[in-house]
Amino acid sequence: MSSRNHAQWNATPDLQRGEWVDSRIYSDEQIFEDELNKIWKKTWIPVCHESELKEAYSFRTMTIAREPVIVVRGKDMVVRAFLNVCPHRGNMIERRPSGNYKKGTPSGTPKTMTCMFHAWSFDMKGKCVNISRKEAGYQDRLNENQVGLRELKCEVYFGGFVWVSLNDDIGVSVAEFAKGSLDVLLPSLSEEPLEVFHYHKAIIPCNYKLWHDTNCEFYHDYLHYHNRITGFNDAYFARKNNGFDGGHINVGSFEVQYENYEGSHGREELSFPHLPPNHWYMIDMFPGVNFNLRGSALRCDLMTPLGPNSVMIEFRGLGLASDSKKDRQTRIDHHNSIWGPFGRNLHEDLLAVTGQGASMHPLAESRKILHGRHENETIHDENGMRHYYEEWGKLLDRNPSDPMQKFKPYPEFKEQVAQREAAAAVE
Amino acid sequence: MAASSNEIQQKIRELIYNTCIHLDDYQWEEWHDNCSENFNYAIKAYSPEVQADIKYHGGDKEYMESITKLLNKHNSDQSPLRRHCTVYRVDVAEDGKSATAISSLVVHQTQLDGVNSHVDAGTTSVFLVGRYNDKFVIDGDSIKFEDREVRLDTRRLDKGTHWPI
Numbered sequence: 001m002s003s004r005n006h007a008q009w010n011a012t013p014d015l016q017r018g019e020w021v022d023s024r025i026y027s028d029e030q031i032f033e034d035e036l037n038k039i040w041k042k043t044w045i046p047v048c049h050e051s052e053l054k055e056a057y058s059f060r061t062m063t064i065a066r067e068p069v070i071v072v073r074g075k076d077m078v079v080r081a082f083l084n085v086c087p088h089r090g091n092m093i094e095r096r097p098s099g100n101y102k103k104g105t106p107s108g109t110p111k112t113m114t115c116m117f118h119a120w121s122f123d124m125k126g127k128c129v130n131i132s133r134k135e136a137g138y139q140d141r142l143n144e145n146q147v148g149l150r151e152l153k154c155e156v157y158f159g160g161f162v163w164v165s166l167n168d169d170i171g172v173s174v175a176e177f178a179k180g181s182l183d184v185l186l187p188s189l190s191e192e193p194l195e196v197f198h199y200h201k202a203i204i205p206c207n208y209k210l211w212h213d214t215n216c217e218f219y220h221d222y223l224h225y226h227n228r229i230t231g232f233n234d235a236y237f238a239r240k241n242n243g244f245d246g247g248h249i250n251v252g253s254f255e256v257q258y259e260n261y262e263g264s265h266g267r268e269e270l271s272f273p274h275l276p277p278n279h280w281y282m283i284d285m286f287p288g289v290n291f292n293l294r295g296s297a298l299r300c301d302l303m304t305p306l307g308p309n310s311v312m313i314e315f316r317g318l319g320l321a322s323d324s325k326k327d328r329q330t331r332i333d334h335h336n337s338i339w340g341p342f343g344r345n346l347h348e349d350l351l352a353v354t355g356q357g358a359s360m361h362p363l364a365e366s367r368k369i370l371h372g373r374h375e376n377e378t379i380h381d382e383n384g385m386r387h388y389y390e391e392w393g394k395l396l397d398r399n400p401s402d403p404m405q406k407f408k409p410y411p412e413f414k415e416q417v418a419q420r421e422a423a424a425a426v427e
Numbered sequence: 428m429a430a431s432s433n434e435i436q437q438k439i440r441e442l443i444y445n446t447c448i449h450l451d452d453y454q455w456e457e458w459h460d461n462c463s464e465n466f467n468y469a470i471k472a473y474s475p476e477v478q479a480d481i482k483y484h485g486g487d488k489e490y491m492e493s494i495t496k497l498l499n500k501h502n503s504d505q506s507p508l509r510r511h512c513t514v515y516r517v518d519v520a521e522d523g524k525s526a527t528a529i530s531s532l533v534v535h536q537t538q539l540d541g542v543n544s545h546v547d548a549g550t551t552s553v554f555l556v557g558r559y560n561d562k563f564v565i566d567g568d569s570i571k572f573e574d575r576e577v578r579l580d581t582r583r584l585d586k587g588t589h590w591p592i
Contacts (some may be wrong), residue, residue: 006529026485052476052477052478097475097476098476188585196479197479197481199475199476199477199479200483200582200584201472201584202583202584203583204586225497225500225501226501261497262497263490263497264495315428316477325560329479333486336484336485340483340484341483341587341588342483342484342590342591343484343587344501346587347503347504347587347588350586350587351503351504351541354542358542358543
């Protein structure tokens with residue numbers, strides 16, 4: 001058989017459950033709503049880096065699962081997160097992307113978050129400190145103690161990233177949530193303070209998981225001339241793709257030959273602490289966070305799903321806060337050469353997922369998307385995506401291969417869990 | 428006889444406009460030929476999100492030559508970019524050996540293969556808005572770019588591009 005007719009094209013692949021997914025998981029409106037409610041509103045999401053909140057009273061705004069969020073640093077230097085919504089008439093309190101409340105706003109006094117609409121004000125701990133003409137309007141029926149902001153769970157962890165959860169009952173710290181997936185980079189990111197040197201964003205017409213999939217599989221290095229010429233060797237193909245509970249993965253390292261790309265240079269002089277020269281680690285956290293450390297520059301992708309076929313991706317680049325001006329510029333150039341909006345690799349990745357989005361838009365005919373490569377859990381094995389979708393299926397109680405049916409554990413990972421439990425029992 | 432300041436200003440305007448044509452038409456070598464050996468290129472923007480000046484792209488002449496030479500090795504969005512540029516001002520140094528120029532810039536992109544070509548090809552949109560902040564070195568009749576900063580207002584760059592702006 002060469003080409004296939006409609007029935008053959010739609011037939012169940014001759015692969016195990018979990019080795020393909022149904023494309024409706026990337027396009028269905030109801031599945032997307034389920035994801036926001038059962039995943040994105042329940043978990044930890046990194047929203048920015050503490051270097052974006054250097055001084056007391058500084059703030060950043062963002063969105064999680066359509067909910068406006070504000071992160072502020074108090075005068076006690078503690079970072080806290082709140083719903084960026086005024087309890088009076090639901091206006092978004094802060095409209096700017098960032099700033100500092102030391103200076104007053106047109107409607108508000110210094111050192112307060114003030115809703116411009118009716119000038120209700122809040123301190124950096126979310127306490128309401130002023131209801132305009134309170135007694136005249138509310139007499140003794142309502143006071144400031146009853147109308148504080150909605151505080152959100154917030155932690156600064158893993159090299160200074162600020163993590164927020166909409167879920168009051170999350171019950172685990174970020175470290176517990178990570179299930180060990182971050183440990184491989186903790187020493188490199190915890191040795192000294194980091195600082196953001198790059199930020200840009202993209203809104204791409206595809207489902208957020210397609211971007212995460214691309215970060216989770218390296219088989220797509222055929223897309224990148226840079227990666228083929230600097231990477232394809234025995235050590236590259238031996239890199240391990242490691243799965244962790246919770247749907248997280250990380251990817252083992254190898255030494256990249258940057259000088260094989262004309263005009264490019266090694267990064268050994270500016271390696272992050274504890275990182276061997278020119279090495280490259282990557283962590284993909286469920287449900288859509290990527291940390292990517294290539295020698296001298298750390299990249300972090302944060303996704304905000306906007307719809308079943310639309311995602312905003314914020315790209316950050318980070319170096320060491322102690323960098324000299326010259327070293328910082330070198331790090332920036334290393335970062336931009338492949339990861340900037342005009343760099344060699346990022347454009348190629350974004351082109352590819354845009355093409356997937358054009359093929360798997362809402363109401364498109366469902367397709368079978370193959371995640372079936374097995375290569376001993378090394379770099380071109382697609383176990384990272386299978387691992388992700390097992391967690392996804394559990395949380396949504398949907399079968400990724402047939403998302404209108406209930407979830408059943410994947411045979412592959414049942415075996416792995418059994419092996420892990422047996423090993424733990426021995427210990 | 429040395430060229431007058433007005434003549435130099437006019438030549439610089441012509442150089443900036445001709446460079447737009449070179450860049451629009453992928454004439455990378457012609458562009459590099461109009462740059463001095465000390466040329467430096469950068470695309471930058473101020474990010475109010477992180478309250479910092481961000482360098483998005485750039486390098487010296489050797490780097491820019493190498494990445495344009497390798498373009499055909501890369502998978503790129505081939506949707507053409509067209510630069511609409513207006514030179515606002517040219518200032519020539521008193522000694523006549525250098526000059527600066529500020530130009531307004533709008534770049535339009537006409538879709539070819541960036542999304543679904545059947546639907547989107549032929550659609551034109553604004554790709555970015557910004558300014559060219561240029562510096563020139565003048566040696567007799569020779570005027571070359573010494574520095575080009577593409578200062579962007581646009582920061583949502585979506586798929587981005589492999590091409591210099």
